[in-house]
Amino acid sequence: MxxxxxxxxxxxxxxxxxxxxxxxxxxxxxxxxxxxxxxxxDSSQCGACTIHMDGMAVKSCTVLxxxxxxxxxxxxxxxxxxxxxxxxxxxxxxxxxxxxxxCTPGMIMSISYMLAQHPNASELEIRHQxxxxxxxxxxxxxxVKAAMQARDELHHEHHQHMQExx
Amino acid sequence: MAKLVGQPIKRVEDPRFIQGRGGYVTNITLxxxxxxxxxxxxxAHARIVSIDASKAxxxxxxxxxxxxxxxxxxxxxxLPCGWNVPNIKVPDRWAIQPVGDKVRHVGDAVAAVVAxxxxxxxxxxxxxxxxxxxxxxxxxxxxxxxxxTLVHDSVADNITYTWPLGDxxxxxxxxxxxxxxxxxxxxxxxxxxxxxxxxxxxxxxNRYTEEMTLWTTSQNPHPIRLLLSAxxxxxxxxxLRVISPDVGGGFGSKIFHYPEEIIVPWIARKIDRPCKWxxxxxxxxxxxxxxxxxVSTAKLGLKNDGTITGLFVETHADxxxxxxxxxxxxxxAFYVCLLSGLYKIPSIYCNVVATMTNTVPVDAYRGAGRPxxxxxxxxxxxxxxxxxxxxxxxxxxxxxxxxxxxxxQTPVAMMYDSxxxxxxxxxxxxxxxxxxxxxxxDQARKEGKIAGVGIxxxxxxxxxAPSKVAGALGSAVGFWESAVIRMHPTGxxxxxxxxxxxxxxxETAFAQIISDELGIPMADVExxxxxxxxxxxxxxxxxxxxxxxxxxxxxxxxxxxxxKMIKIAAHQxxxxxxxxxxxxxxxxxxxxxxxxxxxxxxDMTFAAYTAHNLPDGLEPGLEENSFYDxxxxxxxxxxxxxxVEIDSGTGRVDLQQYCAVDDVGNVVNPMIVEGQITGGxxxxxxxxxxxxxxxxxxxxxxxxxxxxYAMPRADCFPMIHTDRTVTPSxxxxxxxxxxxxxxxxxxTVTAANAVMDALAPMNISHLDMPLTPEKIWSxxxxx
Ligand code: FES
Ligand code: FES
Numbered sequence: 006m007x008x009x010x011x012x013x014x015x016x017x018x019x020x021x022x023x024x025x026x027x028x029x030x031x032x033x034x035x036x037x038x039x040x041x042x043x044x045x046x047d048s049s050q051c052g053a054c055t056i057h058m059d060g061m062a063v064k065s066c067t068v069l070x071x072x073x074x075x076x077x078x079x080x081x082x083x084x085x086x087x088x089x090x091x092x093x094x095x096x097x098x099x100x101x102x103x104x105x106x107x108c109t110p111g112m113i114m115s116i117s118y119m120l121a122q123h124p125n126a127s128e129l130e131i132r133h134q135x136x137x138x139x140x141x142x143x144x145x146x147x148x149v150k151a152a153m154q155a156r157d158e159l160h161h162e163h164h165q166h167m168q169e170x171x
Numbered sequence: 172m173a174k175l176v177g178q179p180i181k182r183v184e185d186p187r188f189i190q191g192r193g194g195y196v197t198n199i200t201l202x203x204x205x206x207x208x209x210x211x212x213x214x215a216h217a218r219i220v221s222i223d224a225s226k227a228x229x230x231x232x233x234x235x236x237x238x239x240x241x242x243x244x245x246x247x248x249x250l251p252c253g254w255n256v257p258n259i260k261v262p263d264r265w266a267i268q269p270v271g272d273k274v275r276h277v278g279d280a281v282a283a284v285v286a287x288x289x290x291x292x293x294x295x296x297x298x299x300x301x302x303x304x305x306x307x308x309x310x311x312x313x314x315x316x317x318x319x320t321l322v323h324d325s326v327a328d329n330i331t332y333t334w335p336l337g338d339x340x341x342x343x344x345x346x347x348x349x350x351x352x353x354x355x356x357x358x359x360x361x362x363x364x365x366x367x368x369x370x371x372x373x374x375x376x377n378r379y380t381e382e383m384t385l386w387t388t389s390q391n392p393h394p395i396r397l398l399l400s401a402x403x404x405x406x407x408x409x410x411l412r413v414i415s416p417d418v419g420g421g422f423g424s425k426i427f428h429y430p431e432e433i434i435v436p437w438i439a440r441k442i443d444r445p446c447k448w449x450x451x452x453x454x455x456x457x458x459x460x461x462x463x464x465x466v467s468t469a470k471l472g473l474k475n476d477g478t479i480t481g482l483f484v485e486t487h488a489d490x491x492x493x494x495x496x497x498x499x500x501x502x503x504a505f506y507v508c509l510l511s512g513l514y515k516i517p518s519i520y521c522n523v524v525a526t527m528t529n530t531v532p533v534d535a536y537r538g539a540g541r542p543x544x545x546x547x548x549x550x551x552x553x554x555x556x557x558x559x560x561x562x563x564x565x566x567x568x569x570x571x572x573x574x575x576x577x578x579x580q581t582p583v584a585m586m587y588d589s590x591x592x593x594x595x596x597x598x599x600x601x602x603x604x605x606x607x608x609x610x611x612x613d614q615a616r617k618e619g620k621i622a623g624v625g626i627x628x629x630x631x632x633x634x635x636a637p638s639k640v641a642g643a644l645g646s647a648v649g650f651w652e653s654a655v656i657r658m659h660p661t662g663x664x665x666x667x668x669x670x671x672x673x674x675x676x677x678e679t680a681f682a683q684i685i686s687d688e689l690g691i692p693m694a695d696v697e698x699x700x701x702x703x704x705x706x707x708x709x710x711x712x713x714x715x716x717x718x719x720x721x722x723x724x725x726x727x728x729x730x731x732x733x734x735k736m737i738k739i740a741a742h743q744x745x746x747x748x749x750x751x752x753x754x755x756x757x758x759x760x761x762x763x764x765x766x767x768x769x770x771x772x773x774d775m776t777f778a779a780y781t782a783h784n785l786p787d788g789l790e791p792g793l794e795e796n797s798f799y800d801x802x803x804x805x806x807x808x809x810x811x812x813x814x815v816e817i818d819s820g821t822g823r824v825d826l827q828q829y830c831a832v833d834d835v836g837n838v839v840n841p842m843i844v845e846g847q848i849t850g851g852x853x854x855x856x857x858x859x860x861x862x863x864x865x866x867x868x869x870x871x872x873x874x875x876x877x878x879x880y881a882m883p884r885a886d887c888f889p890m891i892h893t894d895r896t897v898t899p900s901x902x903x904x905x906x907x908x909x910x911x912x913x914x915x916x917x918x919t920v921t922a923a924n925a926v927m928d929a930l931a932p933m934n935i936s937h938l939d940m941p942l943t944p945e946k947i948w949s950x951x952x953x954x
Contacts, residue, residue: 035200038200040198041192041193043419044197045369045452050882053367081191082190084190084191098181099181101181101182101843101846103185104850105417105420105673105674106419106674107366107420109189109193113189129886131885132884133885139367141367141420142674143846143850144850144852144853144854144888145888146891147846149885
């Protein structure tokens with residue numbers, strides 16, 4: 006029978022009854038209607054389903070909704086704040102980092118987490134870090150360029166923030 | 172307003188995608204919607220003895236289970252072939268194979284479940300009991316022809332057609348009279364397209380109007396509607412609406428008519444509820460049409476001075492278990508007709524033997540026949556250089572078709588329109604620092620490393636196709652494209668295009684064109700595509716045709732809009748039509764010599780709709796269309812250069828530098844073109860180094876998940892350097908050529924040539940793709 010889960014997604018709390026086997030990806034898409042999180046495979050390889058759970062990038066097809074009970078989740082729909090694109094989103098637009106757009110939400114979620122962990126990631130490090138995200142359209146070139154633009158932009162924001170504090 | 176064509180305008184479609192608002196089929200939810208799942212064969216070849224669905228039907232939440240017989244009795248038809256080459260044998264193919272018939276590949280459908288949720292539908296699949304009488308599997312493009320087992324009783328020797336082209340006797344004589352002949356046996360391995368969005372279908376039956384709406388992940392919704400109406404589903408075209416909204420990549424695999432496009436709407440009508448089916452990735456790997464799969468033997472005749480005298484090719488092309496919609500086009504007109512490459516080859520003969528096997532059907536995958544041709548030709552060129560000890564560039568230049576020789580009639584039917592191959596190579600040599608790369612390679616070799624430089628010059632025929640030519644070659648449809656421009660009373664425009672965007676950025680590029688043609692801001696142009704309920708008709712997007720064919724239709728329709736606006740302006744300004752100047756940069760019409768008194772787009776469109784003051788005989792309204800049939804293919808060409816080093820301990824290829832120079836004619840949006848080229852290159856390199864849709868001898872797919880199929884990742888590539896030469900196509904109004912496939916066509920053989928150059932000092936002359944560490948290590952170590 007069903008099990009109750011309570012999850013905060015993009016700042017809003019949701020309490021729902023789910024079948025225990027429900028994948029978090031299905032829960033977000035079907036139960037909450039947050040279809041920005043895509044599903045591209047069934048072997049945890051493609052990363053199209055990547056979200057942030059308690060600040061960590063996870064593949065939502067590999068987590069059960071019940072495991073996410075009590076966590077705080079951000080999906081692609083929650084990345085822009087007050088209509089302002091997240092620097093990684095903006096960089097994808099600026100650098101033509103997407104074609105069909107299917108891998109894009111997962112890429113943006115992975116890269117934003119990666120840059121938080123590795124603020125100085127080199128091009129090569131970015132390429133290695135993207136091991137878990139597959140794109141068939143772009144050849145990754147402009148995704149990597151977008152990641153580098155976002156990296157530099159986040160540095161810039163960080164410095165501005167520091168200056169304002171002093 | 173500055174001209175927008177030629178500018179790298181950021182894409183207008185991106186804000187929705189980067190915020191998670193892509194409108195993919197799989198995101199559609201309708202009230203009362205049920206879930207469809209398909210029971211598929213786990214074996215490659217077997218007779219279906221019986222199906223027992225009683226346990227599945229008894230499962231709570233299961234609405235019904237349907238078999239092949241249900242669908243056939245319910246009025247569905249066989250999937251037709253859309254490209255009938257002479258004497259082809261097209262075996263029967265049903266949406267679901269009925270009991271008594273056979274399953275012919277792993278993944279062939281045997282039953283469909285419809286249930287209250289996708290999870291229940293999946294559970295029910297496991298409860299359906301199918302009894303199979305297993306048969307030996309027919310595997311291998313070439314050996315299929317001598318296999319005693321038949322995939323279809325109606326296809327003798329498993330040969331569905333043969334397609335010879337060229338003067339066989341002349342080629343034999345040329346080879347006999349040559350100073351030397353280079354021979355090459357090669358396999359162009361099977362690939363799985365793997366668009367990141369798997370296929371999906373949603374269907375809704377309207378019981379009141381008896382209309383069906385089908386949302387499907389297609390590159391061409393109108394042809395799908397046509398096939399559904401005329402052959403497979405039997406709902407008339409005027410009662411059937413097919414919508415392909417945002418589609419997550421296609422690469423050819425979403426051109427074709429698939430069984431689920433029949434099954435899902437058929438069930439939706441049957442149970443009178445909306446239905447949805449979404450393929451899992453594992454399902455996609457055994458049902459999406461696959462690519463390539465040729466086994467070829469080639470002989471190239473040469474004079475000692477490097478002059479090519481003739482080319483003989485025999486190719487066995489694996490069609491898989493059924494003839495997919497356009498499958499016969501790929502190894503024929505799109506392959507054989509490109510075997511002349513960039514070169515003057517006095518005589519060419521090629522015979523294609525197309526065979527049936529117990530594998531997933533093969534059809535177009537990005538490049539579609541042309542990468543196979545480029546691979547064969549450019550591998551041969553490198554082997555010829557080796558044999559004659561000639562420089563690969565000097566040898567190629569010696570045999571190039573020269574600019575003064577265009578239009579050039581090849582011995583394999585194609586008439587090339589334009590090109591400057593020396594100029595192309597000059598630019599690629601400069602752009603890539605070719606001579607420095609050679610020096611780097613030589614230095615690396617001195618240091619004991621295994622290093623190579625690969626070069627290839629490739630041609631493509633894109634923008635299919637003049638409808639008459641297509642008809643003569645076997646096509647069941649024409650290949651024009653349509654555009655309708657609807658000017659609204661307020662001066663805004665809606666474009667209805669028959670082309671379909673599944674990543675190509677049409678909403679941006681097409682709006683750029685209209686903005687330039689009519690002098691209105693891009694923001695005032697809405698681009699509508701992918702909906703048979705809105706777009707009059709269209710052939711869709713594949714073969715790098717959207718801009719050269721669809722874009723040309725837009726230009727022609729815009730001309731008609733201008734013409735009518737000029738008539739209105741002339742009337743209102745009390746001048747003769749000939750005296751009106753239409754300034755495309757502002758959208759203003761004025762009398763020659765007095766630009767101060769003008770009519771703007773709004774004035775003219777508004778007048779067209781109020782109709783208070785129109786010239787006598789001019790109808791109100793402002794909506795114009797064009798159906799543009801291209802005069803010829805376009806012929807993009809390219810020179811790509813790559814530098815690799817190979818780890819002698821592991822055999823792993825390190826692709827360190829890659830430079831691409833492409834002539835795709837004029838360019839509307841260079842940012843989008845560059846994206847198309849680099850994306851295409853990645854797929855080409857994927858084939859050369861990583862990907863293989865393998866089957867074992869029982870017909871079991873060996874790479875049917877992303878765990879097994881080597882999808883290239885970000886760290887497989889260096890930053891790719893792209894550059895262009897521009898030889899405008901002489902026969903379309905934009906002067907554009909296709910840009911979608913050139914990267915793939917050239918990259919496969921460029922990367923392969925680089926690896927083979929690296930292995931040349933070890934006297935290894937050819938290895939088949941993918942050039943995996945294991946294969947290279949074994950060759951180096953003679954294992
Ligand atoms: S859908 Fe989650 S990794 Fe592919
Ligand atoms: S943009 Fe299409 S898969 Fe990445």
